[in-house]
Amino acid sequence: MAAAYLFYLAQNHPFVDGNKRTALASALTFLLFCVLTLLSVASSFAGISVDHDKSADFSQYRSFTIKEATPAINPLMRERLIKAIEVGLGAKGLEKVDDGADLKVVVHTSTDTEQRILVDNWGYGG
Numbered sequence: 855m856a857a858a859y860l861f862y863l864a865q866n867h868p869f870v871d872g873n874k875r876t877a878l879a880s881a882l883t884f885l886l887f888c889v890l891t892l893l894s895v896a897s898s899f900a901g902i903s904v905d906h907d908k909s910a911d912f913s914q915y916r917s918f919t920i921k922e923a924t925p926a927i928n929p930l931m932r933e934r935l936i937k938a939i940e941v942g943l944g945a946k947g948l949e950k951v952d953d954g955a956d957l958k959v960v961v962h963t964s965t966d967t968e969q970r971i972l973v974d975n976w977g978y979g980g
Contacts, residue, residue, distance in 0.1 A: 856881040856888075912957075918948045919955035926963040935961065 863877035926932035940950055
């Protein structure tokens, strides 16, 4: 879209003077708007909440097990979440076991689906 602003404003000469400068300013403004929009949207995606007993002494735990209370709909999301928990607790010296663990990690996941329709054909141009 920025390329279209640059090309068509410079080529079609809609103004008496300053067509190339206007085209460049329009393209750069559009690109800046896109980058700022992308950064603001990207920072609002992850909504992670963690809850634990603040008075618990986690240094006494040596092993853990993972229980999925609300399973993830997407298998890839589930695998990544479980792997991140295993790596994080493993780095703190805890070992994953199936039975008889000192610590039980309960995982709840939820996702939202939003449908967007983008129309980018405005009916002008070349």
